[in-house]
Amino acid sequence: MSTETMEGVKPxxxxxxxxxxxxxEAVTTHGVIRLSDYRGRWLILFSHPADFTPVCTTEFIAFAEIYPELQKRGVDLLGLSIDSVYSHIAWIRNIKEKTGVEIPFPIIADLNKEVASLYGMIMPGESKTETSRCVFVIDPNGILRAMIYYPLTTGRNMQEILRLVDALQTTDAHKVATPANWKPGDKVIVPPPTTLEMAEERVHAGYECIDWYLCKKEL
Amino acid sequence: MACISADGTLTESARRMLEVLQNPATPEDVAQATGLPLFRVRSGLREMAQAGLVEEKEGRYALTEAGKQRR
Known part of the structure; x- marks a missing residue:
């Protein structure tokens, strides 16, 4: 019995x-790639609704613009849509021809929706044939660390994606958390104490504290 | 395929990888030597191993006889 619903979208x-x-394992514009090929590097896997569409084109140009900054942080990019590899190739070549921007990262041709289904990229309420604007941040150990979902109408904010990567890498490196609107150079949050004794000690530990549960420090 | 075209010819990136593999090397070594991204090297070596051009032993890749002839 098929696992597909009446609408043709797998639950x-x-x-x-x-x-x-x-x-x-997926066919991409750079050959057949497995997720495990990225082991040891950070990866941003992202989906877009369709090739040759306006918002997606602006996003691809923007992703290409932040690509050097991502590479400095040890982060690779991998796009995805439910289009053929020939469509991807034609679109990438068109973007370069019309704007001069070269797209340096591979794009998955997910015609059978296999990867899109695995990652829940299809929102049937929006579209049953296109992926929404999803972002998955995967760490060097293959662990999913963050997800962002945007609707078809709204292009993503690349600075937020960079900020998210910076925050995750800072958290890993220093065992801290990051407050609202944090950006590199700002103070970070010291993980809250978990016992009464630690709470008593925390307020005298020399951090900048609002109270025992909210203390910040410089890195 | 990224390394071997439908007509059997090797792409430039494939030839670069095979050149490095004159001496057995890890995917990380090949990425460093060729300047190719690590994911491309892992994917390409897998493809060339399936085609019988390279073989992997204990994490290091080496040319097969067929690979030596194609280099």
Whole structure:
């Protein structure tokens, strides 16, 4: 019996944070790639609704613009849509011809929706044939660390994606959390104490504290 | 395919990888030597292993006889 619903979209469970990102092998504009090929590097896997569409084109140009900054941070990019590899190639070549921007990262041709289904990229309420604007940040150990979902109408904010990567890498490096609107150079949050004794000690530990549960420090 | 075209010819990136593999090397070594991204090297070596041009032993890749002839 088929697992597809009457609408033709397979029911999926969304991937979960801090669990292994679902493994896949997919045809891309750079050959057949597995998720495990990125092991040891950070990866941003992102989907777009369709090739040769206006918002997606602005996003691809913007992703290409932040690509050098991502590379400095040890982050690779991998796009995805439910289009053929020939469509992807034609679109990339068109973007270069019309704007001069070279797209340096591969794009998955997910015609059978296999990867899109694994990652819950299709929102049937929006479209049953296109992926929404999803972003999955996967760490060097293959663990899914963050997800962002935007609707078809709204292009993503590349500075927020860079900020998210910076925050995750800062958290890993220093065992801290980051406050609202944090950006590199700002003070970070010291993880809150978990016992009464630690709480008493925390307020005298020399941090900048509002109270025992909200203390910040410089890095 | 990224390394071997439908007519059997090797792409430039494939030839660069095979050149490095004159001496057995890890994917990380090949990425460093060629300047190709690590994911491309892992994917390409897998493809060339399936085609019988390279073989992997304990994490290091080496040319097969067929690979030596194609280099």
């Amino acid at each position: 999926v469970g969304l991937p979960r944070l801090n669990e292994p990102a679902p493994e896949f």
